[in-house]
Amino acid sequence: MNLVGVIANPASGKDIRRLVAHGSVFDNDEKVSIVRRVLAGIDSTPVDRVLIMPDRFGIGLKATDGLNVATDVDILDMPVRFEAVDSEVATRHLVDLGAGCIVTLGGDGTNRLVAKHAGTTPILPISTGTNNAFPVMMEATTAGIAAGLVSVGITTGAVAQMPIIRCTGPGFEDVALVDAAVYTERFIGARAVWDPDRLREVVLTRLRPGSIGLSSIGSAIHGDDHPRGHGLFIDVHPDAPTTVRAPIAPGLILDVHVAGTKPLAPGDSIEATVAQPSVIAFDGEREHELPEESSVTMRFDADGPLVVDAGAAIAEAARHNWFHAD
Numbered sequence: 001m002n003l004v005g006v007i008a009n010p011a012s013g014k015d016i017r018r019l020v021a022h023g024s025v026f027d028n029d030e031k032v033s034i035v036r037r038v039l040a041g042i043d044s045t046p047v048d049r050v051l052i053m054p055d056r057f058g059i060g061l062k063a064t065d066g067l068n069v070a071t072d073v074d075i076l077d078m079p080v081r082f083e084a085v086d087s088e089v090a091t092r093h094l095v096d097l098g099a100g101c102i103v104t105l106g107g108d109g110t111n112r113l114v115a116k117h118a119g120t121t122p123i124l125p126i127s128t129g130t131n132n133a134f135p136v137m138m139e140a141t142t143a144g145i146a147a148g149l150v151s152v153g154i155t156t157g158a159v160a161q162m163p164i165i166r167c168t169g170p171g172f173e174d175v176a177l178v179d180a181a182v183y184t185e186r187f188i189g190a191r192a193v194w195d196p197d198r199l200r201e202v203v204l205t206r207l208r209p210g211s212i213g214l215s216s217i218g219s220a221i222h223g224d225d226h227p228r229g230h231g232l233f234i235d236v237h238p239d240a241p242t243t244v245r246a247p248i249a250p251g252l253i254l255d256v257h258v259a260g261t262k263p264l265a266p267g268d269s270i271e272a273t274v275a276q277p278s279v280i281a282f283d284g285e286r287e288h289e290l291p292e293e294s295s296v297t298m299r300f301d302a303d304g305p306l307v308v309d310a311g312a313a314i315a316e317a318a319r320h321n322w323f324h325a326d
Contacts, residue, residue, distance in 0.1 A: 035052065038144035
């Protein structure tokens with residue numbers, strides 16, 4: 001049986017950056033509409049079944065209400081806590097059930113949780129979050145078609161492995177998809193990172209001009225003049241001589257003081273020792289507290305999650321005349 005999973009995070013696109021910056025709000029009713037269009041796209045492919053993560057708002061239930069598709073669509077049977085951990089639990093269940101692709105609705109944070117447990121199952125990330133350096137703004141119908149094509153094996157060349165940052169610190173091992181940063185704030189608190197004067201060591205998996213969040217700092221420094229397949233270390237300090245202006249959150253363009261940068265080849269690591277209580281932030285969100293005089297290792301790793309390029313999937317299927325009615 002060909003199976004596609006859908007994980008729609010009802011909390012994405014609603015964090016404190018709507019107060020400290022100008023992040024847009026992705027209404028959950030719009031997420032319902034997005035999921036309905038994803039399902040319509042999947043229904044045009046030979047996929048047998050779709051399972052949707054349950055959530056407090058009932059995105060999956062509302063999306064399937066009155067929906068006329070031939071594909072078997074149901075809500076994933078799983079324990080729920082109506083917290084971020086549900087995305088991780090749903091991913092593990094879908095992988096165990098043999099899903100050929102997982103469609104995600106969220107930002108960098110949501111996709112990080114999914115990527116940690118997706119293994120060799122490809123992810124197709126639709127952007128509905130705050131910082132969206134990892135997911136892509138795309139039409140949901142197209143995303144559904146691409147997810148179906150990948151899931152049933154019609155396209156095989158549209159999936160690429162993306163790099164990650166593996167972080168090890170006092171009492172934790174974790175990963176970041178786009179950026180990891182030491183942030184001189186004592187507590188995790190509201191999670192979001194928005195004060196560049198508190199940034200210290202920053203590691204990026206990519207430089208993509210036009211991106212938002214901490215990855216925009218790297219683009220502001222180097223543009224796209226960076227070794228392909230390499231990450232970037234940025235040494236940030238409020239007294240550093242070089243200043244760049246970067247959009248570290250939607251509508252929030254601030255000065256960042258850069259002491260230096262260094263390209264990172266796969267396997268290269270940065271070890272940071274904090275002189276004061278701090279936190280480590282992943283993909284723009286504070287995750288783990290770092291006690292005074294503790295250290296954290298951030299390693300650039302090329303073996304990250306498999307990600308679907310929707311346009312490439314459709315182009316490959318077209319080359320094989322898959323869309324021809326005859």
